[in-house]
Amino acid sequence: MSHFVLAPLPAWGHVRPLTQLALRLLDFNEKIVVTIFIGPNLLAKTRAEISANTTIPLEHNSRIRILTTIDSTEQDVFKLLGSLVGSYPEAYKTLHEAKEITCATTGMTYNAVKAPVAVLLDFFLGPMLFATRAIAGESVRIFTWATGAPAAITRIWGPEHLGGLGDFEAKVEEEARRTGTVAADIGDMIYRRTSGAIVKLPGLPAVYDYELFPQELASPPSMYQLLLSGHTVFKNCDGVVMSSSYVLEGKALEGMKKWWAEDGKEVYGIGPLLPRTYWDTLPTDEGATDVRNFLEEMLGKYGKQSVILVSFGSFFWPPVQEYVEELIIGLIDKKFPFIFCHASPFAIIPPALSNIINSSGLGILSSWVPQQYVLNHPATGWFLTHGGQGSVTESLGSGIPLICWPIEADQPIASLQAAQSLRVAFELVEVRNGQGLGPIHRLGGRKPEGTRAAVGREIREVIDAARGEVGQEMRRKAEAIKAQMQKSWDEEGVAAKELAAFVEKLVL
Structure with missing residues (x-):
């Protein structure tokens, strides 16, 4: 049995494709068990998404276990993050010790299974990576779960020779030292700072850097901590799993692979991660x-x-x-x-x-x-x-x-x-x-x-x-x-091959 743990940011755009990846893993090999740590704000929606796309029952002995580590009615993603990150180490330790585990929201207790062989952590959940490594050491492989356009990820965290910003964390720290300010206070400014420089990313026509910020928001979301988390996870993970599709973003994915090959890490583009019934079953109006x-x-x-x-x-x-x-x-x-x-x-x-x-x-x-x-x-x-x-x-x-x-x-x-x-x-x-x-x-x-x-x-x-x-x-x-x-999910399709390449080294 091979146990995979998946932990997405509690935002539906990050969660939904990961639920579809979980189902693809279960289909790929009957020896795979998946545990998904989900935010309580999306527990019901995630369970519904899984139930609509598989006949596997969501019970205590299921091969797919969906659970929360906190019980909360909070809906704001960013307000949930602190509690989710803080409660993760104890929950992961329970899985590492191959013990039964209980959902904090539903009270359902799932049977004990073998310790995880792989953990997929959202690139915005950096502290969880260090917690996982502190508990499991090198006995588990940790992968970054990355949603979003791969060219955008390359721009934010990638090397300058591929059109990226370079070492974002180092640039913020250097600017903070130079100006005598706090990194957290200037991180967003540096992220959004433009000069009219031409940016050329893999697979895309050239743009001026300010074109990547086409709208000036009255209250732009603070990105610094999330960007810092992404930098940490990408730097310290064992590999990257993307929700991207070669059909849509092949050149950008190849650019990602070139980037991470420099550090000896593999990138898997396992997309499109749409529901498996997307092309076979007429969807319902869901009561609308x-x-x-x-x-x-x-x-x-x-x-x-x-x-x-x-x-x-x-x-x-x-x-x-x-x-x-x-x-x-x-x-x-x-x-x-x-x-x-x-x-x-x-x-x-x-x-x-x-x-x-x-x-x-x-x-x-x-x-x-x-x-x-x-x-x-x-x-x-x-x-x-x-x-x-x-x-x-x-x-x-x-x-x-x-x-x-x-x-x-x-x-x-x-x-x-x-x-x-x-x-x-x-x-x-x-x-x-x-x-x-x-x-x-x-x-x-x-x-x-x-x-x-x-x-x-x-x-x-x-x-x-x-x-x-x-x-x-x-x-x-x-x-x-x-x-x-x-066709990319046919037996010889590119998505199916990427999934196989990812799983083959992890299934025991």
């Missing part, structure tokens, strides 16, 4: 009858591929509110039916705007939609997204081309990949603000205008192009990528 009814109505009125899904994910929201309003007005003007999902806690939908949408007969608002169902419905033709790797992967896994409005994190790079390398997306550039209004390298130095009028004009031009031959060509390419993604 208003969404289902709207899609059926639009299908009858406007035909197939007539609806666009709009979503900026569960956290981010465009900083210029009038641009959001211009988007909605543009969709209505062009009679482009839309589902607008506003899941972010920062989302702003004023009553007047809501009334415009409701009275148009062309749109529906929701704080949550069953995204897999919507993307695979015959009425859906496009996805307007912030461009995170998960959204891009799901959309192309459904053969749906994109319109990208990147904001932060890996989104600018994933959007660039979709628009310029894969040619399956339009990227909106007039929506940029702040330093994002600088010249755009790939457009010959043209600057965005930075006005609502320019945003409205661009949105309408993109809608026209999406409905024309350019859009049809993008759709053909998206459908071809969908087929390639599906």
Whole structure:
């Protein structure tokens, strides 16, 4: 028996692909047992995701054990981190000693199994790596679990000769010594500092460094501790497991492998990590009858591929509110039916705007939609997204081309990949603000205008192009990528081979 422990950041974009990796591991070898340490905020959702994709019962003697190390009703990811990290050592020690273990939330006690042979730790959970090593020494192999566009990871943590920032931790410490400040106070500033330098990352066209920050947020999330954690985990792990797909990001993954080969570490691109039934089973509406009814109505009125899904994910929201309003007005003007999902806690939908949408007969608002169902419905033709790797992967896994409005994190790079390398997306550039209004390298130095009028004009031009031959060509390419993604999990497919290469040295 070979025991794998998986510990993701308690954010759904990190958790969902890891649950699919867990199921792939169980399918690969019946001698594998998986324990997933999950945040209590996502325990129920994770159990539901697992149950929907396997017949293995979630019981005390199951080969897959999903448990929390703390019991909490807190939903904020960052507020949970301290308690999760603090409770991990005792929980891992229990597994290392091959004892039974109890979920702090449900009270379910799982049978004792052999000590873990491998631990996959999210790259934002650095302290857990040292705790694992202190308990188990070299008896367990520790891998970084990395979600997000590989080119974005290379940019943040990679060497300068591959387009990366170099040793981020050393740069922050040096600046702190030079200025007499505290590293934590200047880490975010250094991360976001730009000079107009040209950045060339594997598999992507050149960009100016400020193009990687296209939106100036009023209160940008503090990234320093997470970036420092990533630096620690990458530096001290035994290898890297990526949720990325060679079909979408092959050159970027090869760049990652080149980077880590310099340190004798292996990188595995085991993606796409979509549900195993993604291409075989028609998804359900998960109780979202208003969404289902709207899609059926639009299908009858406007035909197939007539609806666009709009979503900026569960956290981010465009900083210029009038641009959001211009988007909605543009969709209505062009009679482009839309589902607008506003899941972010920062989302702003004023009553007047809501009334415009409701009275148009062309749109529906929701704080949550069953995204897999919507993307695979015959009425859906496009996805307007912030461009995170998960959204891009799901959309192309459904053969749906994109319109990208990147904001932060890996989104600018994933959007660039979709628009310029894969040619399956339009990227909106007039929506940029702040330093994002600088010249755009790939457009010959043209600057965005930075006005609502320019945003409205661009949105309408993109809608026209999406409905024309350019859009049809993008759709053909998206459908071809969908087929390639599906084949990557065939017995001789690239994803299946990467999984086999990862597991073969660990299964006893």
